[in-house]
Amino acid sequence: xxxxxxxxxxxxxxxxxxxxxxxxxxxxxxxxxxxxxxxxxxxxxxxxxxxxxxxxxxxxxxxxxxxxxxxxxxxxxxxxxxxxxxxxxxxxxxxxxxxxxxxxxxxxxxxxxxxxxxxxxxxxxxxxxxxxxxxxxxxxxxxxxxxxxxxxxxxxxxxxxxxxxxxxxxxxxxxxxxxxxxxxxxxxxxxxxxxxxxxxxxxxxxxxxxxxxxxxxxxxxxxxxxxxxxxxxxxxxxxxxxxxxxxxxxxxxxxxxxxxxxxxxxxxxxxx
Numbered sequence: 001x002x003x004x005x006x007x008x009x010x011x012x013x014x015x016x017x018x019x020x021x022x023x024x025x026x027x028x029x030x031x032x033x034x035x036x037x038x039x040x041x042x043x044x045x046x047x048x049x050x051x052x053x054x055x056x057x058x059x060x061x062x063x064x065x066x067x068x069x070x071x072x073x074x075x076x077x078x079x080x081x082x083x084x085x086x087x088x089x090x091x092x093x094x095x096x097x098x099x100x101x102x103x104x105x106x107x108x109x110x111x112x113x114x115x116x117x118x119x120x121x122x123x124x125x126x127x128x129x130x131x132x133x134x135x136x137x138x139x140x141x142x143x144x145x146x147x148x149x150x151x152x153x154x155x156x157x158x159x160x161x162x163x164x165x166x167x168x169x170x171x172x173x174x175x176x177x178x179x180x181x182x183x184x185x186x187x188x189x190x191x192x193x194x195x196x197x198x199x200x201x202x203x204x205x206x207x208x209x210x211x212x213x214x215x216x217x218x219x220x221x222x223x224x225x226x227x228x229x230x231x232x233x234x235x236x237x238x239x240x241x242x243x244x245x246x247x248x249x250x251x252x253x254x255x256x257x258x259x260x261x262x263x264x265x266x267x268x269x270x271x272x
Contacts, residue, residue, distance in 0.1 A: 034060035034164050036070060036154045038135070038179045045184035048143045048268040052181060054135040056082075056153055058164070062128045064121025066165040067112025069176060071157030072135055075150055077143035079104035084111055084133040093122045098133075101158045108157035109133070112165065119265075121167040137181065141266055145185050152178040158251050187258040188223040188269045191251035195223060199251070200244055204237040211236070217242055221267035228252040230265030 037057040046052050057248040058068055074080055088111050089091030089096045096111040111132065113122045123130070137151055154162045162174040177233040191199050193206035203226075209233050210218040218224055224232055228251070229238040253262055261269070 001063055025142065031061050032059075034058065034065075034166075034174065036162070036174055036177050037129075037254075038153050038177055040179050040256070042179075045182040045186075046139055046149075046186075047183060047185045047270050048139055048145075049088060050139045050143050050270055052137040052139065054137060054151055054179060056132045058132055059129045060125055060164070060166075062126055064124050064167060065112060066119065066123075066167060066169075067110060067114055068120050068123075068132065068164045068174075069108070069110030069112075070153055070162035070174075071155035071159075072107040072109060072151070072153050074105050074137060074152070075156050076105060077140050078149055078151075079138045079140065079168055080107050080126050080135045080151075081138075082107045082109045082133055083136060086141045087133050088123060088130075088132065091123065092264065097159075104156065104240055105156075107135075108159045110159065119167060119169045139181075139183070141268075143183055144261070145183070148180040149183055150178055150180050152176055185222070186220070186269045187260060188220050188254065189254045190228060190253065190259050191226040191243070193224045193226075193240075194240055195220065199240070199256075201241070204240040204244070207232075207237040207240065208234075220269040221270040224249050225265075225267055228263055229262075230263065230267060232267070 016175060037059055039055040041052055041054055041055065052081055071080055071082055084096050088094060093113055094111060095114055098107060098109040100107050113121070116250065129206045135151065139149060143149060156162065164172045164174055188195070191203055192209065193203040207224045210224050211234065222231055224236055226236040229235070243250065253259065261267070
């Protein structure tokens with residue numbers, strides 16, 4: 001007769017073999033901490049005078065949050081404004097702020113329920129990512145012709161450190177994130193005011209319109225500046241007409257091929 005002790009040992013060995021065949025039980029993946037995200041905008045490189053729209057998102061585990069607050073900043077060659085998501089601020093029980101308290105390069109923003117006596121989340125994030133708004137970056141005249149402009153979110157502001165409040169009064173710190181906007185003036189042909197690839201009387205007409213009717217709205221002032229004196233005035237269409245009809249002096253470089261402006265002045269050439 002088989003001893004009960006040996007029968008128990010056999011069952012134990014079989015159980016071990018079964019565990020070995022199945023393998024180790026995998027550990028559940030650790031949840032990623034909440035974070036801000038900046039999305040690189042299309043259309044670069046950008047240039048002085050451009051207004052660039054940078055979407056701002058919050059990524060977290062699906063659920064709800066009580067509030068989020070953070071700073072946004074850029075370098076001295078640009079100014080910022082933050083437009084909060086209309087869908088978020090229309091939600092019941094949601095308050096918000098977006099203030100340029102220090103200067104135009106620093107913005108403090110937040111959205112949610114800022115009553116610290118309550119602990120219930122008011123902003124749903126069912127898909128794990130929600131748009132918080134759009135950062136509007138206005139690139140100033142002092143920005144370099146070539147290089148990068150750094151824009152950051154999740155910076156410390158006058159309202160305090162960047163943080164996310166989850167349900168149950170759980171506070172999570174948010175790390176700084178950034179995008180680097182490429183800067184470069186667009187190539188142009190001097191004198192080709194309407195940018196159709198041909199220098200003719202229509203360019204003089206376009207220059208007159210840009211100077212007298214749409215002052216300040218010309219996307220490529222460098223092209224309109226036919227005589228390359230760094231100013232947009234009546235001398236530019238006269239210079240073009242003299243070149244087209246009287247075989248006058250050729251426009252300075254870049255001409256006749258497109259290129260960048262070799263002259264340092266306050267004019268730019270955008271992508272419009």
